[in-house]
Amino acid sequence: MGFAPALDGYAATDTATGKGREFPELADKLPWRWIDSPPHEPRMPPHQYVDGYKLTRDELPMARMLESVIDHHPESYLAYFRGYQQYNRYLEIGDGWRYWRAFFGGRSFPHRQRLDASERPRRVDECARPIPPDVWGAKYPFWPQGSGYGEWKREGGKWNFHREDPPPPHPPEPQRPRGCCAVCGRSVMLKRNGELYAHNAPHPGLPPCPGRLPRAQISR
Numbered sequence: 258m259g260f261a262p263a264l265d266g267y268a269a270t271d272t273a274t275g276k277g278r279e280f281p282e283l284a285d286k287l288p289w290r291w292i293d294s295p296p297h298e299p300r301m302p303p304h305q306y307v308d309g310y311k312l313t314r315d316e317l318p319m320a321r322m323l324e325s326v327i328d329h330h331p332e333s334y335l336a337y338f339r340g341y342q343q344y345n346r347y348l349e350i351g352d353g354w355r356y357w358r359a360f361f362g363g364r365s366f367p368h369r370q371r372l373d374a375s376e377r378p379r380r381v382d383e384c385a386r387p388i389p390p391d392v393w394g395a396k397y398p399f400w401p402q403g404s405g406y407g408e409w410k411r412e413g414g415k416w417n418f419h420r421e422d423p424p425p426p427h428p429p430e431p432q433r434p435r436g437c438c439a440v441c442g443r444s445v446m447l448k449r450n451g452e453l454y455a456h457n458a459p460h461p462g463l464p465p466c467p468g469r470l471p472r473a474q475i476s477r
């Protein structure tokens with residue numbers, strides 16, 4: 258199986274056959290399923306995934322090509338979803354879905370959610386930073402901020418929510434002053450004099466910023 262993303266439009270080229278595949282065609286060929294969560298669970302946003310363990314021989318290259326478009330398309334973007342400490346790469350192609358991939362047990366699972374299924378992920382190029390778990394205040398990073406701690410349990414045919422105590426708070430870590438780079442949009446640490454301090458540490462998956470900036474180009 259070989260493929261290369263073709264960056265015009267939302268397509269990938271199957272290098273074994275030379276055939277171009279449009280992203281919507283790839284998405285249509287995959288067996289999407291809705292997540293199972295407790296009925297009335299208000300916190301996990303509805304979304305679909307493709308089970309990376311159960312792909313057929315025909316589906317496997319479609320999934321890999323779809324993921325390749327997500328990984329390489331210039332309109333894809335890095336963003337933090339809710340309380341996760343690691344960002345994901347997302348792609349929106351105008352079909353009402355937001356696509357990404359996730360890894361479980363070393364297998365890649367394509368994912369997608371309707372654009373209105375939850376608030377939008379916070380983009381790295383819009384100065385987003387991960388929100389520490391105790392500031393997030395929820396048992397799972399995919400729960401909304403401040404939704405607390407506990408578990409859903411099925412008891413006598415009914416789903417009940419069992420509240421738990423929050424973990425003990427951590428002392429806050431000292432934070433260097435930060436600003437937003439006016440060129441690449443990323444959050445940057447500042448020196449005492451207000452200049453960029455650690456902007457050369459690149460985000461994996463983002464091109465390096467075009468260089469150090471004068472103080473005037475940094476917004477706070």
Ligand SMILES: [Zn+2]
Nearest residue numbers: 438440441466
């Ligand atoms: Zn920059």
